[in-house]
Amino acid sequence: MKRAWVFVLAFGVLGAGAVGCKKSKKAPAGPAPGASAPATPKxxxxxxxxxxxxxxxxxxxxxxxxxxxxxxxxxxxxxxxxxxxxxxxxxxxxxxxxxxxxxxxxxxxxxxxxxxxxxxxxxxxxxxxxxxxxx
Ligand SMILES: [Cu+2]
Incomplete structure (x- = not known):
């Protein structure tokens, strides 16, 4: 029973970490995929x-x-x-x-x-x- 909990906790932390990584990468990678976004009429x-x-x-x-x-x-x-x-x-x-x-x-x-x-x-x-x- 305890092992299961540890596994869930570890997985949760890893998951959160991965999301954090993606977010921090967002800024430098901006110009390439975002090129079409400003095309929408303001x-x-x-x-x-x-x-x-x-x-x-x-x-x-x-x-x-x-x-x-x-x-x-x-x-x-x-x-x-x-x-x-x-x-x-x-x-x-x-x-x-x-x-x-x-x-x-x-x-x-x-x-x-x-x-x-x-x-x-x-x-x-x-x-x-x-x-x-x-x-
Ligand atoms: Cu009222």
Whole structure:
């Protein structure tokens, strides 16, 4: 029984070591395989996306109302600044999509604004509320 444990431990250490090696080799070997990577268009996907910072505080979302235009690509970037458990989660009501909000860590939430109206979001308990007002 003991031998089996030692074997598992040794194997685990070797495995971890191998991974470490691969990581450290990554830097010098960079240019050759990475040559094709920068070819992906930079501005095409991110350039026309508007990012809006939303702070999650004790009093709710700030701003709680975000104006937007139909067809616009919008990404809300939530940053939770309160330790209240109320701010621990944001839910996009139209899709039911949920995002956990770790303290002081920006979390992105893409919002589809394909028609006029309001796209609502709220905390997990539906107490704090906000909306994207699409015109
Ligand atoms: Cu809440």
């Amino acid at each position: 501005g095409a996907t991110s350039g026309d996306t508007r990012r809006v910072d939303v702070t999650v505080g004790d009093t709710g979302f700030e701003p709680a109302s975000i104006p937007a235009k139909v067809g616009e690509k919008l990404t809300l970037v939530f940053t939770r600044r309160t330790t209240s458990p109320c701010g621990g989660e944001v839910v996009l009501k139209s899709t039911g999509e949920k995002k956990e909000l770790p303290l002081n860590e920006p979390v992105e939430l893409a919002v589809v604004v394909d028609k006029a109206g309001s796209v609502d979001f709220a905390c997990g308990m539906d107490m704090m509320q906000g909306s994207v007002v699409v015109q």
